[in-house]
Amino acid sequence: MGSPERRADERQTRQIRSDYVASRNALLRAAERLLAERRDVNFSLAVLAKEAGVSTATAYRHFSDIRQVLRAYYENLVDELIEEMSAVPADDPPLERFEKACRVWVRQAARWSRAAVYIRSADGFLARLRGKDAMVTRLYEVLAPFTLDLMRGGEIPTQTPEFAVLVWETLFDERVVVDLMDSLHWSTDRIAAELTRSALGALGRRDA
Structure with a gap:
């Protein structure tokens, strides 16, 4: 079963992975909304992050542009x-x-x-x-x-x-x-x- 410390590390890793996937999906859903509403691709990662409800730093962790x-x-x-x-x-x-x-x-x-x-x-x-x-x-x-x-x-x-x-x-x-x-x-x-x-x-x- 592993030590309590190892199980805690595994839970933390799963949570980090889950948070990563959730924030990425939120950014992609936000991109869909912005594209449909603005009808162009001229928005920044900062605008995308705001629309997705995440920080700009989080957006840059997923995408460079x-x-x-x-x-x-x-x-x-x-x-x-x-x-x-x-x-x-x-x-x-x-x-x-x-x-x-x-x-x-x-x-x-x-x-x-x-x-x-x-x-x-x-x-x-x-x-x-x-x-x-x-x-x-x-x-x-x-x-x-x-x-x-x-x-x-x-x-x-x-x-x-x-x-x-x-x-x-x-x-x-x-x-x-x-x-x-x-x-x-x-x-x-x-x-x-x-x-x-x-x-x-x-x-x-x-x-x-």
Whole structure:
């Protein structure tokens, strides 16, 4: 079991680790709020720390500048999307899997899209994929099997997987989701249904 001193040290270490994770998460949630409200990335770590309810020194322990914050925020979004996409049952029929993945995508984007539109890369999806961008590569590796299953199942014509994912990713751009929510006041269910139909049509499914 260890000595009382060792157990006390272990508890202290766990608490420090927990506090670190909590303050980091608070900073990332604050970044999302600031991005959505200010509609730009021109805020300082001091402003971010105030919004998060932590000290500026704590903010600097996590990030050296706002670029690191935005990178970490985007990584979190990709991680969450990948996690939910990966949970779609692999043994479902290809079309049903694709439709479920589309609903996951819209549901996620509806939450963070107003913030994410301000931190998009100037480079295209395929350019970043070919450039070995780690996040884009991970996202592609999750999305590509959905389109390949559609091809194998005869739901869409055989085509270059990179192109199929590019078409899908373009139609589900967070700016499109925001526009449909704000301008047409569509629900997330309707957005998912309409974009799914559009994506299938763009990928060559005749009765989409």
